[in-house]
Amino acid sequence: MSGPGGLSALGATLTWAKLREVKCAELEEAADGWGRAGNRADAARDRIDTQLVDDLRRTQKGEASRAAVRRLRRLSMNFQYIYTECGLLRTTLNSLAHEMKAQQRVLQRALDDAAALKFTVHPDGSVTYPAAGEGLVDGKPLAGGRASGVPNPGLAGPSGLVAPNPNAAKAQDIADRVARAVRTAADVDWRYAKILRGLKAEDGLSVPTATWTDAAGDAAAVRQAAHGYLAQGIPHDASPAGRKAWWAGLTDEQREEYLAVYPDQIGNLDGIPALVRDAANRDNLQLLMGKLAGRDDGDAVTKLAALREIDRQLRAVREPGEPPMYLLGIGDQGNGRAIVSYGNPDASRNVAAYVPGLNTSLDEEFARGDLKRARDTAAAAREIDHSTAAIVWLGYDAPQSPDGLNSLAVASTERAETGAHAFRGFMSGLEASNDHGDPHMTAIGHSYGSRTVGAATQQGGGIPGVDDIVLVGSPGLGVDRAEDLGIGKDHVFVGAADNDVVTRLPSKEQGLLAAAGRALGPAGSLAVDVVHPGDDDLWFGKDPASEDFGARRFTVDPGPPLIGLGRVTLDAHSQYFNPKLDSASADSIAMVVAGRGHQVKQEGGR
Amino acid sequence: MRAAGGAEGLVAHFGPVKAELGRAHQGLTAGAGELSALAELGTVRASWERRIDTARDECRSLAGKLRAVTVTQAEVNEAVKGSFDGVRVAGPGSGPGLGPGAGAGSGAASGGKS
Numbered sequence: 248m249s250g251p252g253g254l255s256a257l258g259a260t261l262t263w264a265k266l267r268e269v270k271c272a273e274l275e276e277a278a279d280g281w282g283r284a285g286n287r288a289d290a291a292r293d294r295i296d297t298q299l300v301d302d303l304r305r306t307q308k309g310e311a312s313r314a315a316v317r318r319l320r321r322l323s324m325n326f327q328y329i330y331t332e333c334g335l336l337r338t339t340l341n342s343l344a345h346e347m348k349a350q351q352r353v354l355q356r357a358l359d360d361a362a363a364l365k366f367t368v369h370p371d372g373s374v375t376y377p378a379a380g381e382g383l384v385d386g387k388p389l390a391g392g393r394a395s396g397v398p399n400p401g402l403a404g405p406s407g408l409v410a411p412n413p414n415a416a417k418a419q420d421i422a423d424r425v426a427r428a429v430r431t432a433a434d435v436d437w438r439y440a441k442i443l444r445g446l447k448a449e450d451g452l453s454v455p456t457a458t459w460t461d462a463a464g465d466a467a468a469v470r471q472a473a474h475g476y477l478a479q480g481i482p483h484d485a486s487p488a489g490r491k492a493w494w495a496g497l498t499d500e501q502r503e504e505y506l507a508v509y510p511d512q513i514g515n516l517d518g519i520p521a522l523v524r525d526a527a528n529r530d531n532l533q534l535l536m537g538k539l540a541g542r543d544d545g546d547a548v549t550k551l552a553a554l555r556e557i558d559r560q561l562r563a564v565r566e567p568g569e570p571p572m573y574l575l576g577i578g579d580q581g582n583g584r585a586i587v588s589y590g591n592p593d594a595s596r597n598v599a600a601y602v603p604g605l606n607t608s609l610d611e612e613f614a615r616g617d618l619k620r621a622r623d624t625a626a627a628a629r630e631i632d633h634s635t636a637a638i639v640w641l642g643y644d645a646p647q648s649p650d651g652l653n654s655l656a657v658a659s660t661e662r663a664e665t666g667a668h669a670f671r672g673f674m675s676g677l678e679a680s681n682d683h684g685d686p687h688m689t690a691i692g693h694s695y696g697s698r699t700v701g702a703a704t705q706q707g708g709g710i711p712g713v714d715d716i717v718l719v720g721s722p723g724l725g726v727d728r729a730e731d732l733g734i735g736k737d738h739v740f741v742g743a744a745d746n747d748v749v750t751r752l753p754s755k756e757q758g759l760l761a762a763a764g765r766a767l768g769p770a771g772s773l774a775v776d777v778v779h780p781g782d783d784d785l786w787f788g789k790d791p792a793s794e795d796f797g798a799r800r801f802t803v804d805p806g807p808p809l810i811g812l813g814r815v816t817l818d819a820h821s822q823y824f825n826p827k828l829d830s831a832s833a834d835s836i837a838m839v840v841a842g843r844g845h846q847v848k849q850e851g852g853r
Numbered sequence: 854m855r856a857a858g859g860a861e862g863l864v865a866h867f868g869p870v871k872a873e874l875g876r877a878h879q880g881l882t883a884g885a886g887e888l889s890a891l892a893e894l895g896t897v898r899a900s901w902e903r904r905i906d907t908a909r910d911e912c913r914s915l916a917g918k919l920r921a922v923t924v925t926q927a928e929v930n931e932a933v934k935g936s937f938d939g940v941r942v943a944g945p946g947s948g949p950g951l952g953p954g955a956g957a958g959s960g961a962a963s964g965g966k967s
Binding site for chain 2: 280343
């Protein structure tokens with residue numbers, strides 16, 4: 248370890264007089280300079296992405312124009328890199344000043360105490376004290392002396408001798424505090440010098456993946472260092488409304504710093520405005536991709552492919568009429584996290600969030616298929632009421648079939664309950680950040696996601712802000728009656744395709760399902776296990792499409808049969824959102840989302 | 854043309870960065886204490902000034918390229934327009950046959966006829 252050697256060399260050069268001289272205000276001024284440079288880069292990136300590229304595409308065609316667009320894209324990425332690193336530099340210097348000021352205060356208090364006692368603090372940190380007390384034998388004052396401080400007094404062994412002069416202990420305490428402040432400041436200096444060394448710019452114009460991998464490492468180092476300076480201020484324990492108020496109360500400079508250093512936390516904090524979350528997550532997306540690109544395990548490769556696909560969609564030029572895309576959450580923990588909204592959820596009157604189910608994780612299939620479900624829903628609902636946003640919410644670890652059937656059985660309750668808690672927090676955040684007094688909100692659960700939505704309705708006061716619930720392809724949701732969901736049974740909508748095995752009651756087709764399950768391999772067995780969990784009916788409850796459940800069942804296409812045309816297919820479970828394959832279902836979902844649930848065409852329960 | 858102007862705008866936008874950073878570090882260079890972190894900061898600053906300069910050069914070069922593309926495009930448009938004019942002059946009563954929506958492709962064909 249190189250630290251202690253370097254540290255002691257440095258510790259030898261830093262004295263208390265030098266520590267006192269460190270001009271922290273100047274460090275903060277330099278930090279501001281980096282903030283301004285970063286803001287310029289951010290503005291330039293914004294200008295390129297929102298204006299220049301569009302202008303060029305609209306007005307010019309041909310290879311020369313395409314080449315120019317490529318160069319603009321490269322510039323934009325370059326400015327994003329400059330913005331990210333300048334932000335890290337700014338906080339590094341502010342955090343350095345913050346830590347130095349703390350040690351200056353410790354030092355100053357020790358010096359003040361010495362002055363009050365008329366002790367002398369010498370350049371080497373030792374403290375001389377005058378004679379005091381009286382000798383036992385002659386009654387004369389006891390001689391003064393000199394105390395040398397130790398940075399870690401607890402480590403210094405007892406001398407075995409007790410100095411009788413009462414000033415001796417006081418002088419020792421002062422000398423120790425001086426030594427400790429100097430030693431700690433030297434340690435701080437060493438740590439920040441190392442961080443700054445890592446924040447040098449690479450030469451050139453392009454930003455290859457490896458540069459983002461380095462930047463992700465830089466960000467992690469600065470986050471760790473700045474923990475005491477910034478991170479402790481983030482109100483994780485506050486309510487979403489409290490977090491919104493916290494954000495609103497920050498200065499522009501403070502917001503910029505949080506966004507630059509903790510985009511991972513701000514971007515995923517429920518209650519923070521959607522536009523802020525989106526900006527933070529777009530920045531963090533580059534760092535996350537850089538971090539994952541630095542690993543070569545299967546998990547990293549899978550998640551990286553998903554993030555690249557999301558990044559591609561975020562950068563794509565939007566077709567006219569297409570709802571704008573907002574990245575409300577992103578993360579690589581667990582099976583991965585991604586929350587994407589189509590339409591601005593803060594500005595919209597109608598906001599819907601869709602919870603995906605079994606086997607969903609942050610992979611390319613999710614990035615294409617599940618995002619498309621939310622996009623299709625938003626597009627259709629916006630035709631009914633333009634003020635609508637639809638969200639896909641992968642904010643939990645859905646069960647995965649490779650976990651094995653038994654582990655799923657155990658996980659089913661646990662993951663739904665954990666996911667439900669996170670989902671409620673998210674919806675509460677949407678409710679807090681929405682500009683409308685009482686937005687119309689819909690929770691949509693597909694497959695196991697309906698089990699998660701069901702669990703959320705049973706926690707606390709139900710799902711915050713939710714007026715309507717849509718359940719499609721549901722294996723049951725742990726609740727036996729629609730009215731138990733707490734929003735009125737007329738606001739619970741169910742879509743269940745005749746050929747969707749996941750929605751079939753176990754007693755009806757037990758034999759067929761068992762056979763089909765075997766034919767489908769692990770996934771099929773899993774599906775069968777889900778619909779026929781032996782004696783564990785309680786986990787999934789009554790079929791929500793049944794008459795007894797009491798929800799409004801809307802018409803859906805039966806979907807392709809489980810076994811047909813010489814193959815086994817579960818497609819009937821996966822087309823509820825698809826306007827081409829099941830327009831009846833997709834339209835009904837859109838109507839509920841747009842606040843027209845009462846107009847949905849109903850069919851009888853099973 | 855607007856894109857070219859935009860790229861030139863970025864050149865101007867980054868013009869003051871070096872001076873701004875210089876001013877922001879004035880207090881430190883005048884002596885803010887003897888920290889080894891400050892010794893690193895000088896090298897770091899120089900590296901970012903270089904990086905921003907390179908980006909600025911690219912904006913400048915791109916602005917030039919975009920202007921050239923625009924000029925070329927304008928020349929093509931001019932040529933197309935010229936060929937339309939040719940048709941008008943050559944073909945009696947040709948006016949109604951060539952609406953404003955005629956593209957470059959039909960322009961080239963008309964040019965061939967004239």
